[in-house]
Amino acid sequence: MKKNIFKKICAICILGGFMASCSDVLDEQPRSQFDPTFFTTETGIEGGLTALYAHLRYIYGNGYYLNSVETGTDEYTWAQSADGNFKDADLSGVGKLDASTSRSDVLWGQAFSNINTASGVIENGEASGINPSLIAEAYFFRAFDYFLLVQTFGGVPLDLGAGEMKFNTSPVRTSVRNTVPEVYAAIFADLEKAVQDLPASPRLTGTATKNLARLYLSKAYLTYAWWLENPKNIPTYPDCQRNSGEANTYFKKAYDTAMAAINDPGPYALQPTFYDVNLAQNDRNSEIMLYADHDENEKYGNGGKGYGWGSGSSPENFAYWMTSWNYGNLTAVGSTGGTINPLGREAVQALGRPWTRMAAIADNFMEGGAWEDAVKAIDSRYDATFTLRYHTNFDKAGKSDTYVEGANGMHVGPGEVYFSFVDEATAKNIDWSANGAGVGAGTLPGRSDFVVGVSNISRYKYPINWKIGMYRTDNNGGLGSPNGGSPRPWNIAKFSELYLVAAEAAVKLNMNSEAYNLVNVLRARAGKQSFCQNENVAVSVDLSAEMVAATPKTITIDYILDERQREFWGEGYRWFDLVRTQTWADKASVYHIAGTGAGDRELQEYTRTITPDLYLRPIPQGQIDGLEFDEAQKTEYQNPAYR
Numbered sequence: 085m086k087k088n089i090f091k092k093i094c095a096i097c098i099l100g101g102f103m104a105s106c107s108d109v110l111d112e113q114p115r116s117q118f119d120p121t122f123f124t125t126e127t128g129i130e131g132g133l134t135a136l137y138a139h140l141r142y143i144y145g146n147g148y149y150l151n152s153v154e155t156g157t158d159e160y161t162w163a164q165s166a167d168g169n170f171k172d173a174d175l176s177g178v179g180k181l182d183a184s185t186s187r188s189d190v191l192w193g194q195a196f197s198n199i200n201t202a203s204g205v206i207e208n209g210e211a212s213g214i215n216p217s218l219i220a221e222a223y224f225f226r227a228f229d230y231f232l233l234v235q236t237f238g239g240v241p242l243d244l245g246a247g248e249m250k251f252n253t254s255p256v257r258t259s260v261r262n263t264v265p266e267v268y269a270a271i272f273a274d275l276e277k278a279v280q281d282l283p284a285s286p287r288l289t290g291t292a293t294k295n296l297a298r299l300y301l302s303k304a305y306l307t308y309a310w311w312l313e314n315p316k317n318i319p320t321y322p323d324c325q326r327n328s329g330e331a332n333t334y335f336k337k338a339y340d341t342a343m344a345a346i347n348d349p350g351p352y353a354l355q356p357t358f359y360d361v362n363l364a365q366n367d368r369n370s371e372i373m374l375y376a377d378h379d380e381n382e383k384y385g386n387g388g389k390g391y392g393w394g395s396g397s398s399p400e401n402f403a404y405w406m407t408s409w410n411y412g413n414l415t416a417v418g419s420t421g422g423t424i425n426p427l428g429r430e431a432v433q434a435l436g437r438p439w440t441r442m443a444a445i446a447d448n449f450m451e452g453g454a455w456e457d458a459v460k461a462i463d464s465r466y467d468a469t470f471t472l473r474y475h476t477n478f479d480k481a482g483k484s485d486t487y488v489e490g491a492n493g494m495h496v497g498p499g500e501v502y503f504s505f506v507d508e509a510t511a512k513n514i515d516w517s518a519n520g521a522g523v524g525a526g527t528l529p530g531r532s533d534f535v536v537g538v539s540n541i542s543r544y545k546y547p548i549n550w551k552i553g554m555y556r557t558d559n560n561g562g563l564g565s566p567n568g569g570s571p572r573p574w575n576i577a578k579f580s581e582l583y584l585v586a587a588e589a590a591v592k593l594n595m596n597s598e599a600y601n602l603v604n605v606l607r608a609r610a611g612k613q614s615f616c617q618n619e620n621v622a623v624s625v626d627l628s629a630e631m632v633a634a635t636p637k638t639i640t641i642d643y644i645l646d647e648r649q650r651e652f653w654g655e656g657y658r659w660f661d662l663v664r665t666q667t668w669a670d671k672a673s674v675y676h677i678a679g680t681g682a683g684d685r686e687l688q689e690y691t692r693t694i695t696p697d698l699y700l701r702p703i704p705q706g707q708i709d710g711l712e713f714d715e716a717q718k719t720e721y722q723n724p725a726y727r
Contacts, residue, residue, distance in 0.1 A: 120204060120207070120208045120251060120253060121208070122208075123204050123205055123207075123208035123209055123212075124208050124209070124211070124212040124214075125212070126214055126215070126218070129205055129209045129214050129218050129219070130218070132201050132202075132204060132205040132222070133205060133218065133221050133222060133291075135198070135201050136198055136201060136202060136205075136221070136222065136225040137290070137291070137377070138399075139194055139197075139198045140374075140375075140376035140377075140574075140576065141376045141377070141378070141398060141399035141401070141574075142190070142194045142398040142399055143190060143191055143194055143232075143376070143398075144375075144376040144403075144574040144576055144656070145376055145378070145398070145399075145400070145401030145402065145403050145569075145570070145574040146190050146397075146398045146402070146403060147396065147402050147403040147405055147406040147439075147441070148169055148187040148190055149187060149188075149190040149191065149403075149656070150403040150406060150407075150442075150654075150656055151169055151170055151173055151187055151406060151441070151442060152173060152186065152187040152188045152190065152191075152659070152701070153656045153657075153658065153659040153660065154442060154654060154656065154658055154659065155170050155173040155174055155442055156173045156174050156175050156181075156659070156672065156692065156694075157658040157659050157662055157668070157671070157672050158445060158447070158448065158658070158662070158671040158672040158675065159444065159445060159448065159649065159653060159654060159658045160407070160442045160443065160444060160445065160654070161174050161176070161442075161443055161445055161543070161675060161677060161690070162174050162178065162441070162442070162443065162543065163409065163440045163441050163442055163443035163543045163544075163546070164409075164410075164440045164443070164542075164543045164544045164680040165410075165439060165440040165441060166440075166441045166442070166543075167441075168185060169185070169187055169441075170406075170441050170442060172185040172186070173186075173187065174692065175692040175693055175694055175698070176690045176691065176692045176693075177691075177693070181698075181702075182702060182705075182726050183702040183703060183704060183705040183708060183722060183726045184705040186701050186702050186704065186726075188236055188237070188701040188702070188704070189704035189706065190398075191232055191233065191236060192233070192237070192703070192704050192707060193704070193706075194229075195229040195230075195232060195233050196229075196241075196244060198225065198229055199225075199226050199229050199230065199244070200244050200251060200252055201222075202222040202223070202225045202226035202229075203222075203226060203244075203249060203250060203251040203252075204251040205219060205221075205222035206219055206222045206223060206226070206251075207250065207251045208251065209222070216281040217281055217282060217283050217287070218287075219281065220277065220278045220280075220281035220282040220292070220297075221278075221282065221291060221292045223274045223275070223277045223278040223281070224274070224275065224278040224282065224292045224296070224297050224300070225292075226249075226274050227270075227271045227274035227275045227278065227300065227304070228300060230267055230270060230271050230274075231271050231300060231303070231304050231307075233267075234264060234267045234268065234271070235307060235660055235663065235664070236700070236701050237700055237701055237702075237703060237723065238261075238264055238320055238321045238322070238700045238723060239261045239262050239263045239264045239266065239267055239320070239321065239322045239324070240261055240262065240267060241259045241260060241261055241262060242262045242266065242267065242270055243259075243260060243262075244256070245258075248262075248270075249270060257710060257711055257712040258711065258712055258713070259711060259721070261321075261322050261721065262322075263322050263324040264311060264320050264324060265324060265326075268304065268308045268311075271304050272301070272304065272305075275297050275300055275301040275304060276301065278292070278294075278297035278301075279294055279297045279298055279301060282294045282296070282297055284350040284351070285350060285351045286351070289368065290368065290374070290375060290377055290573075292374070293350065293351070293373070294350065295345040295348075295349065295350050295352060295373065295579075296373045296374055296577060298341050298342070298344060298345040298582075299342070299345060299373060299577055299579075299581060299582055299585070300577070301341050302337075302338045302339075302341040302342040302345070302582065302585045302586070302589075303338070303581075303585055305334045305335075305337040305338035305341060305589075306334070306335065306338035306585055306588060306589055306664070307664050308334050309331045309332070309333075309334035309335040309337075309338060309589075309592065310331070310664050310665060310666065311326065312326050312327060312328055312330050312331040312334065313328050313331035313592075314326055314328060314666070315666055316666040316696070317696070318666050318696045318699045319696055319697055319699075319724070320700070321700060321723050321724060331592075332592070332593065335589045335592040335593050336589070336593060338585060338586075338588075338589040339586050339589035339590055339593060339595075339598075342582045342583075342585045342586035342589065343586050345579075345582050346582050346583065346586065349579065351370065352370055352371065352373060352579040353370045353371065353579065354370075354371055354579060354580060354605075354606075354609055355369055355370065355371045355609075356609075356612065356614070357464065357468075357609065357612050357613055357614050357615075358464055358465045358468045358609060358610050358651075359464065359467070359468040359613065359614065359615050359617060360614075361468075361578070361580070362468060362550070362551040362552075362575070363433075364433045364553070364554075364555030364572055365555070367572055367573055368573060370579070371578050371579045371580060372573075372575050372577070372578060372579075373576075373577040373578060373579055374576040374577035375573035375574060375575050375576055375577075376401070376573060376574040376576060377573045378399075378401050378569070378570065378571045378572060378573055378574075379571055380556060380557060380558070380571035386399060386400055386401075386569055386571070394437070394567045394568040394569065400568075400569030401569045401570040401571070401572065401573075401574055402437075402569045402570070403552060403574070404436055404437075404549065404552040404553050404554055404570055405436070405437045405438070405439040405441070406439055406441040406442045407441075407442045407444070407548060407549040407552070407654055408435070408436055408437065408438040408439060408440070408548045408549075408553075409438055409440050409443070409544065409545045409546055409548065410438040410440050410544075411427050411435065411438060411474055411503070411545075411548075412425055412427060412428060412429050412438060413522055413523060413682065414426055414427050414474070414502065414503055414521050414522055414523060415521065415522030416476075416488035416489060416490070416496075416502065416521065416522075417488060417489045418478070418483065418485035418487075418488050418489075419485040419486045419487045419488070419495075420484060420485050424478055424483055424485060424488065425478065425481075426476040426477075426478050426488045426496070426502045426503075427474055427475075427476060427477055427478075427502065427503075428477055428478065428480070428481045428563050429563060429566040429567065430477050430480065430559075430563040430564060430566055431554055431555075431556045431559055431563065431564030431565055431566040432553070432554070432555065432559070432564075432566075433550060433553035433554065433555050433617075434471040434474075434475075434548065434550055434553060434617065435471070435474075435548070435553070435566065436548075436553050436554040436566050436570070437554070437566050437567050437568075440543075440544070443541070443542070443543045443546045443677060444470075444541060444546045444547055444549075444654075445541070445675045445676070445677055446538065446539060446540075446541040446675075446676050446677050446678070446687055447675055447676050448649070449507075449508065449538035449539070449541065449547075450508050450538065450539050451508065454646045454649040454650055455538075455649075455650070456508070457507045457508050457509050458634070459650070460507050462611060462627045462630045462631055462634065463607075463610050463611070463631065463650065464610055464611065464612065464613040464625070464627075465610045465650045465651065466650075467613070467616055467617055467618050468550065468551070468617055469549065469550060469551055469650075469653050469654075470505075470547035470548065470549065470550055470618075471547060471548035471549075471550045471553070471618070472504060472505045472547055472618045473501045473503075473504045473505075473533070473618040473619065474501065474502055474503040474504065475499050475500060475501055475502070475620065476488060476496055476497070476498055476499060476500055476501075476502045477498070477499070477563060478498065479498035479499075480498075480559075480561065480562050480563050481562075481563055482562075488502065490502055490532035490533060490534065491518065491520060491525075491527040491528070491531055491532055491533055491534045491535070492527055492529070492530070492531065492532065494531075494532035495532070496532050496533070499620075500532070501532075501533045502521070502532075502533055502534065503521055503523075503525060503533055503534050503535070503536075504533045504534075504535050504536075505535070505536055505537070505538050505541075505546075505547050506528070506535045506536070506537055506538070507537070507538060508537060508538055508539045510528070510535075510537065511535075511536075511537020511538065511539050511540060512537075513528060513529075514526035514527070514528060514535055514536075514537060515527050515528070515529075516685070518534070519683060520534045521534040522682065523536075523544070523545055523682045523683070524536075524681075524682050524683025524684070524685060536685065537685075539687070540678060540685035540686075540687070541677055541678065541687075542677060542678030542679055542680070542681075542684045542685060543677055543678070543679060543680045543684075544678075544679070544680055544681060544682055544684060545682075549653070549654040550617060551653070551654065551655065552570075552574070552654065552655065553570075554566065554569075554570035554571075554572060555570070555571075555572055556571060575655065578651075578652075580606055580651055581651075581652070583602045583603070583605050583606055584602070584603070584606070584644060584647060584648055584651065586598075586602050587599040587602040587603050587639065587644055587647075588641065588644045590602065590639075591639055591640065591641055591644060592641075596638060596639055599639040599644075600635065600637070600639050603635060603639060603643075603644070603647055604631075604632050604635055606647065606651060607628075607631040607632060607634075607635055607647070608628040608631055608632055609628075610631055610650070611625075611626060611627035611628035611629070611630060611631035611632075612625065612626050612627075612628060613625040613626075613627075641665055641667070642667075645661060645662075645665065645667065645671070648661055663699050666699070668694055668699065669694040669695075669696075672692060672694060673691060673692050673693075673694050674689060674690070674691055674692070675689075675690055675692070676688065676689055676690070677690070695725070697723075697724055697725035698725050700723045700725070701723070702722065702723055702725070702726035703721065703722050703723060703726075708721060708722060
C-alpha cells in the first residue's frame with residue numbers, strides 16, 4: 085500500500101517573489117533567507133515537494149477563493165448572509181470589486197512563494213543529480229501556479245528577484261510583469277518537461293503523474309489558443325501583440341495532448357457513475373488526478389488545529405459552508421405539541437454548516453438553463469450535484485418526538501423528507517397558502533413534504549452543493565460536529581475533464597464528430613445511476629441511450645459550457661471557463677433570483693456590469709503597497725480597470 089505524501093510535515097517555507105508570506109504550518113521558524121543546499125539531498129527535495137502539495141490547502145477549500153471564481157458567474161450570486169466579500173464579487177451594484185476587495189488575493193498570496201520553492205527544487209536538485217522524476221513534480225507545480233496566475237491577472241513576473249525562473253533566497257520589493265505570451269512560454273516548457281519525466285503512476289498516493297501534467301498542458305494550450313484568437317477583443321495587460329493566426333496550432337496541441345492522456349490513461353479511469361465521483365466515502369478514487377488533501381485522523385491536514393476548529397480560514401476546508409443555506413431555520417410542530425427544528429445542523433455530505441453566503445442562480449434550473457426540466461428527467465448529475473430533499477434528523481438531536489407535522493397535515497418520521505425543491509413544471513401546481521415550514525414553503529396534493537420550486541430559488545433558500553459537502557466517521561449516531569472544516573480532500577483535477585478539453589478544442593478545429601463522441605462518453609455515464617442520494621436509496625437506472633439521443637448533432641461552445649456546468653458545478657471552474665471562452669458577459673450579465681426574506685419566492689431581475697477590462701482581476705492592494713515604487717509606477721503595475 086502506498087504511503088500518503090500528506091502525512092509528512094514539511095519544515096520549510098521559502099520567502100519567494102515579493103512580499104510572499106510564510107505560514108507556520110510549513111515552517112515553525114520562518115526565515116528571510118534560506119540555504120539552498122537543503123535542496124541538494126533527496127530528503128531536502130522531498131521536503132520541498134511536500135510544501136508544494138501542502139500549499140494546495142491554502143487555495144482549494146478556502147471559501148473566499150471559491151467565492152472569487154464562482155460568485156459573479158452564471159452559477160452563483162450573493163446570498164442572504166453575504167458580506168462585502170461576496171457582494172463585491174457579484175458586480176451587480178451592491179459592492180465594488182477593486183484591489184482591496186478582490187479575494188483573488190488568496191491565490192496571489194500563495195502562488196509566488198510556492199513558485200520559488202519549485203524553482204529551488206529544480207535549480208539545486210538538478211545540479212545535485214537528484215532523480216529527474218522527483219524534480220518533474222516541481223516543474224509541474226511551478227507551471228500549475230503560473231497557469232492560475234496568468235488566467236487571473238494577465239502577465240505576471242517570471243523574475244522573483246534572482247532572474248527569470250530562478251530561485252530567490254531573499255525577499256525583494258521591486259517587480260516587473262512579463263507579458264502573457266512570455267508567461268505561457270514558461271508554462272509550456274515546464275509542463276512539457278513534466279510530461280517527459282513524471283512517472284505514469286504516482287510515487288505516493290496523490291502525487292503528480294505524466295497524465296496530470298498532460299491535463300494541465302492541454303488546458304494551457306487551449307486557454308492560450310483562445311487568448312490568441314481573442315474573438316471578443318478582450319484587452320490584456322501588459323500590452324503585447326497577439327497573433328490570431330497561431331490559435332489553431334494551439335487548439336490542435338490541446339486536442340492531441342488531451343487525447344494522448346485519454347488513450348493511455350495509466351492508473352486513471354472514469355468512475356461507473358457520476359455519484360461515485362463525488363461520494364465522500366469514495367474520495368481519492370481513480371477519476372481524481374489531484375486534490376488538496378485533508379484527513380479526519382491526520383495531524384497536519386488542518387494545520388494541526390483539528391476538525392472542530394471552524395475558524396473559516398486556511399488550511400481549513402470550509403468552502404462548502406458558503407454554498408449551504410440555513411436549513412436549520414426550518415420549523416415544525418412535533419408529536420409532543422411543541423415547535424422543534426426538524427433538521428438540525430448535521431455533519432453529513434448533504435447538509436453540514438450553513439453560512440448562506442453564495443446562492444445558486446434560478447436561471448440554471450429553468451427552461452433554457454443547464455439544469456432545465458428535460459435535463460433533470462434523465463441526467464443523474466442533477467441528483468448527484470444538489471441536495472434537493474431534506475430528511476429530518478430530530479431523532480439524532482435527542483428529541484422525544486416520534487414525528488413532526490408535515491404538509492397537508494401528514495406525519496413525517498425520523499429520516500423522512502420534510503422539505504424539497506421541486507422542478508419547474510411541478511412548481512406551477514404549488515399551493516402557497518400554507519406558508520409553511522418556517523420558510524414560506526408551499527404544498528402539493530398528497531405529499532407530506534413542504535416544497536419550493538427551483539423557479540422560486542431565493543437568496544435565503546436554494547439547493548446545497550452536495551458534491552463538496554462534509555463527511556465524518558465519528559458522528560456516532562448523532563449529528564456529529566458540523567461546524568468545523570471538512571476533513572475531505574478538495575478535488576482539483578479530474579480525468580473526466582480531458583474529454584471536455586479535447587471536445588472544446590475539437591469544436592474550434594471544426595471536428596464536430598470528434599467533439600460529439602467525446603461529449604457522449606460523459607453523457608452516457610451520466611445516464612447511469614446506482615444510488616439516488618436525494619431519496620437515499622439504491623436504484624438501477626440506465627438512461628445512457630436517452631442521454632446520447634438528447635445530445636445535439638452539432639456541438640457548440642455554448643453546449644460545451646453547459647456540459648462543463650453539469651460536470652463541475654460549483655467546484656471553482658466557472659469563472660475560468662467563461663473568461664477563457666470570452667463568454668462571461670454573455671452568460672452572466674443578467675440573472676434572476678428571489679429576495680432575502682424567508683418567504684420570498686418571486687424572481688427579480690439583476691444586472692451585472694461586466695466590461696472587457698474586468699476579465700482580469702486586480703493585483704492585490706497589499707502587493708501594490710509593498711512595492712518600492714513611486715505612485716506612478718505603482719499605478720502602471722496595476723491592471724487598468726482597477727487604477
